[in-house]
Amino acid sequence: MAAKKRRKRRNAAGQGQDDVQMTAMIDVVFQLLVYFIVTLQPEDVITHLDVFRPSPEKQQEQTQTPPKMIRIQIYPDGITINDKYVTIPDLDRLLDKLAAIDTKQSIMIMCTAQSNHEDLVRVLDLCAKSDLTNLSVISTN
Amino acid sequence: MTPMIDVVFQLIIFFVTTIELEKAAIDESIRLAMAPHGAPVEQKDPREVVIDVDNSGRISVARNYMNEAFLRNQLRKVVAEHGQTTPVVIRGDIKTKHEDIRKVMDACSFAGLWKVKFSAVQDPAKPR
Numbered sequence: 001m002a003a004k005k006r007r008k009r010r011n012a013a014g015q016g017q018d019d020v021q022m023t024a025m026i027d028v029v030f031q032l033l034v035y036f037i038v039t040l041q042p043e044d045v046i047t048h049l050d051v052f053r054p055s056p057e058k059q060q061e062q063t064q065t066p067p068k069m070i071r072i073q074i075y076p077d078g079i080t081i082n083d084k085y086v087t088i089p090d091l092d093r094l095l096d097k098l099a100a101i102d103t104k105q106s107i108m109i110m111c112t113a114q115s116n117h118e119d120l121v122r123v124l125d126l127c128a129k130s131d132l133t134n135l136s137v138i139s140t141n
Numbered sequence: 142m143t144p145m146i147d148v149v150f151q152l153i154i155f156f157v158t159t160i161e162l163e164k165a166a167i168d169e170s171i172r173l174a175m176a177p178h179g180a181p182v183e184q185k186d187p188r189e190v191v192i193d194v195d196n197s198g199r200i201s202v203a204r205n206y207m208n209e210a211f212l213r214n215q216l217r218k219v220v221a222e223h224g225q226t227t228p229v230v231i232r233g234d235i236k237t238k239h240e241d242i243r244k245v246m247d248a249c250s251f252a253g254l255w256k257v258k259f260s261a262v263q264d265p266a267k268p269r
Contacts, residue, residue: 047179
């Protein structure tokens with residue numbers, strides 16, 4: 001009788017060893033969840049604005065000299081289009097009109113050394129808005 | 142249960158570590174200009190070279206500051222290894238002068254790299 005009882009107790013202890021301690025694990029998982037939620041930083045959505053740079057290939061150099069070209073110049077104190085000072089909304093309107101005629105129109109963006117990079121990105125963004133893709137960036141003094 | 146939990150924890154550790162590595166390669170102090178009409182970046186070329194130019198004109202790649210001559214040499218090595226079609230992404234601060242961006246563009250032209258892109262923020266993260 002006593003031996004039977006001892007066997008039963010041993011069996012119960014053996015089954016207990018196989019069980020996973022769920023409570024502690026859930027605690028840890030929740031701690032991890034809270035940690036990740038607190039430390040998670042929302043990220044900016046990044047865009048890449050493409051431009052044409054002089055290509056080393058001869059064939060491409062030839063195709064990059066179109067007859068008509070729109071010149072946008074970026075100065076530290078403002079932006080000109082074909083040597084005429086314009087505001088950003090005016091430039092936006094002009095580029096929209098241009099895109100309505102031909103989105104393959106070549107646009108040469110000329111930046112002066114002291115101009116801010118922000119202005120160049122703004123002009124490239126307006127071109128992207130109007131679906132103008134044939135853009136060249138040139139640096140001037 | 143136990144092996145599965147082990148695997149899950151291993152995965153968590155892997156992702157946490159790799160995310161940190163990717164973040165460490167970018168200069169977080171650079172404030173990118175806004176370009177709400179640009180297309181969001183969906184596919185990344187694994188060969189892509191990201192060049193940071195901070196507001197004082199310092200050039201860096203993966204947080205390693207370098208001068209123009211060193212950058213040229215590095216870009217030439219990139220061309221030798223991956224070809225002239227390797228895209229270059231310039232991350233310029235909003236206050237960076239164009240003359241500093243020009244140095245990077247000239248270095249790209251010198252190395253024969255012509256796929257130049259400017260990085261900008263299409264949609265800023267919402268403050269929590």
